Amino acid sequence: MNKLVTEVLQGSVRAMARLITLVENEDPCSLEYLGAIYPHTGNAHVLGITGSPGTGKSTLTDRITTALRRRAQSVGIIAVDPSSPFTGGALLGDRIRMQRASGDSEVFIRSMATRGNLGGLARTTADVVKIMDAFGKDWIIVETVGVGQDEVDIVRTADTTIVVLAPGLGDTIQSMKAGVMEIADLYAVNKADRSGAEALLTEVKLRVEQDAEIKKTLWQAPVLKTVALDDQGTESLLDAVVSHRNFLKQSGNFEIVRREKAREETLSLLKEEISRTMVEKILGNGRFEALIDDIVAFRKDPYTSVQEIVGTIFPDSE
Amino acid sequence: MAGKKRIKVIMAKPGLDGHDRGAKLLARVFAEAGMEVVYTGLRQTPELIVDTALQEDADVVGLSSLSGVHNYFFPRVVELLRGKGLDDVLVVGGGIIPEEDVPGLKDSGVAAIFGPGTRTEDIVKFIEKEVRTQ
Ligand code: B12
Ligand SMILES: Nc1nc2c(ncn2[C@@H]2O[C@H](COP(=O)(O)OP(=O)(O)OP(=O)(O)O)[C@@H](O)[C@H]2O)c(=O)[nH]1
Ligand SMILES: [Mg+2]
Numbered sequence: 001m002n003k004l005v006t007e008v009l010q011g012s013v014r015a016m017a018r019l020i021t022l023v024e025n026e027d028p029c030s031l032e033y034l035g036a037i038y039p040h041t042g043n044a045h046v047l048g049i050t051g052s053p054g055t056g057k058s059t060l061t062d063r064i065t066t067a068l069r070r071r072a073q074s075v076g077i078i079a080v081d082p083s084s085p086f087t088g089g090a091l092l093g094d095r096i097r098m099q100r101a102s103g104d105s106e107v108f109i110r111s112m113a114t115r116g117n118l119g120g121l122a123r124t125t126a127d128v129v130k131i132m133d134a135f136g137k138d139w140i141i142v143e144t145v146g147v148g149q150d151e152v153d154i155v156r157t158a159d160t161t162i163v164v165l166a167p168g169l170g171d172t173i174q175s176m177k178a179g180v181m182e183i184a185d186l187y188a189v190n191k192a193d194r195s196g197a198e199a200l201l202t203e204v205k206l207r208v209e210q211d212a213e214i215k216k217t218l219w220q221a222p223v224l225k226t227v228a229l230d231d232q233g234t235e236s237l238l239d240a241v242v243s244h245r246n247f248l249k250q251s252g253n254f255e256i257v258r259r260e261k262a263r264e265e266t267l268s269l270l271k272e273e274i275s276r277t278m279v280e281k282i283l284g285n286g287r288f289e290a291l292i293d294d295i296v297a298f299r300k301d302p303y304t305s306v307q308e309i310v311g312t313i314f315p316d317s318e
Numbered sequence: 319m320a321g322k323k324r325i326k327v328i329m330a331k332p333g334l335d336g337h338d339r340g341a342k343l344l345a346r347v348f349a350e351a352g353m354e355v356v357y358t359g360l361r362q363t364p365e366l367i368v369d370t371a372l373q374e375d376a377d378v379v380g381l382s383s384l385s386g387v388h389n390y391f392f393p394r395v396v397e398l399l400r401g402k403g404l405d406d407v408l409v410v411g412g413g414i415i416p417e418e419d420v421p422g423l424k425d426s427g428v429a430a431i432f433g434p435g436t437r438t439e440d441i442v443k444f445i446e447k448e449v450r451t452q
Contacts, residue, residue, distance in 0.1 A: 013372060013373070014372060014402065014403060014404075017372055017373055017374070017375040018375055020375065021326075021375045024322075025322050025323050025324075026322055083354075084349065084350075087349065087350050087351070087352050088324070088352045089324075089348065089349035089350060089351060089352045089353050089354060089355070090349055090354045090355065091345055091346065091349045091355055091357065092354060092355060092356045092357075093357055095356055095357075095358060095359075095370070096357060096358065096359035099359065102366060102369065102370065103363075103365070103366050103369065108373055109370075109373055110373055110374060111354075111356050111374060113324075113354045115322060115324075
């Protein structure tokens with residue numbers, strides 16, 4: 001097996017950091033490395049932390065991590081922040097709020113920039129989760145970028161997702177009607193020391209009760225109050241996360257969800273690989289430019305042409 | 319699959335020095351230049367800075383000091399980095415650092431020191447030129 005992968009499996013922090021970089025950079029070797037990593041994954045519980053900008057996701061991540069450490073669990077953290085669409089650069093600031101967790105040798109924190117990906121995570125965040133999992137972290141916490149409504153990639157990556165809300169940030173049900181509210185396994189109403197927290201709590205609880213009436217689900221998302229700044233409510237929040245994990249395991253949902261995720265992931269890798277290799281071939285044989293000439297001159301149309309090309313690659317696909 | 323290597327910088331304030339304007343400014347300047355910058359915040363021990371560099375697989379560690387602690391902290395960070403096998407991490411420093419201290423810092427492994435009034439483009443250029451390639 002590859003030396004770097006072996007070192008990661010043996011617990012080398014430096015090797016893990018290097019491997020994450022290769023995967024993040026989509027280095028040509030990274031697929032091979034991830035293939036070698038895969039059999040060693042599946043042991044960590046992956047906790048997603050999402051919510052609007054500034055609600056306290058990083059601070060809460062820090063406190064949950066210290067609570068997990070009190071329970072003798074090892075933790076990997078992936079903190080995602082947006083890249084600038086203009087310069088490609090990024091300011092990765094989540095770590096500033098994770099001062100308690102950093103400095104603990106059983107905690108590994110990695111900041112990631114989205115590098116143009118839109119779903120609230122980087123394209124390779126799920127792969128980095130796998131690396132930390134194979135390394136042996138018991139828990140992996142993924143903090144998304146501060147999200148609006150559509151950035152819900154986290155559900156495909158996390159086993160349990162906490163949506164963090166806070167008063168005074170325009171976090172009302174009106175502003176969060178689509179997307180984000182649907183993905184919560186738990187709600188944390190953070191900054192409960194601020195005015196407006198009670199009202200927000202009531203509003204979210206009501207919403208959860210309404211949801212339960214509209215569609216019957218086996219799990220009803222608990223709504224908890226936290227003051228991450230003062231480490232209040234962290235233990236109860238973690239207890240609720242653990243309850244959700246137990247629910248997943250006992251209800252058999254865990255296996256169902258894992259299968260769904262494996263299916264989705266494999267399918268999307270397949271699509272990418274097919275499109276990459278096929279397009280490479282098609283562009284390589286030189287006839288493509290001639291076809292474009294025909295299309296520009298209206299001798300052919302793009303719709304039929306594409307069907308014809310696909311037909312020659314997969315002759316029996318009809 | 320295109321390799322998407324970007325320069326990753328840790329911007330750190332060692333010790334109790336609270337002057338963070340320069341560090342924050344540079345964090346922004348580096349991000350504008352297309353780098354990925356982790357700002358650690360104030361009051362970092364050399365151990366914390368090096369742990370961060372290790373976990374983040376940093377290409378560059380930037381140290382900012384305006385309170386006269388550079389002669390202890392900067393060499394200590396370099397020493398700990400090298401102790402963890404992070405030999406190719408570029409260490410640069412800045413802030414209020416007397417001219418006569420610069421040779422000693424360079425001997426200890428700090429690649430360059432940039433004082434007040436340095437054009438930030440020059441700092442960016444220096445990093446782009448000196449940073450490791452792999
Ligand atoms: C603003 C300021 C403050 C502000 C700080 C606000 C803040 N959040 O940053 C306040 C008022 C809080 C403050 C407080 C104090 N200050 Co004061 N402060 C200054 C002042 C006037 C400007 C510093 C500044 O922000 N410059 C602007 C930034 C952008 O410049 P810069 O940091 O130098 O960065 C540039 C370069 O140095 C370089 N650079 C900097 N860092 C890095 C890092 C890397 C990696 C690289 C590549 C480059 C680089 O690039 C930047 C761009 O060119 C300086 C005097 C001066 N002219 O420098 C005194 C000064 C730094 N302060 C001083 C002192 C003594 C204090 C206090 C101890 C005063 C007191 N007795 O209370 C306190 C201590 C506070 C603390 N907890 O540490 C002294 C330090 C003396 C020394 N080193 O021996 C100075 C030099 C004033 C003086 N002449 O006496 N201060
Ligand atoms: N009053 C109060 N402030 C808090 C609480 N939790 C976090 N904060 C503050 O809220 C601000 C934002 O906290 P972060 O943890 O950085 O929030 P975030 O959601 O990670 O922010 P982004 O990653 O930028 O979206 C910081 O100034 C925190 O100190 C809390 O419980 N009460
Ligand atoms: Mg954050």
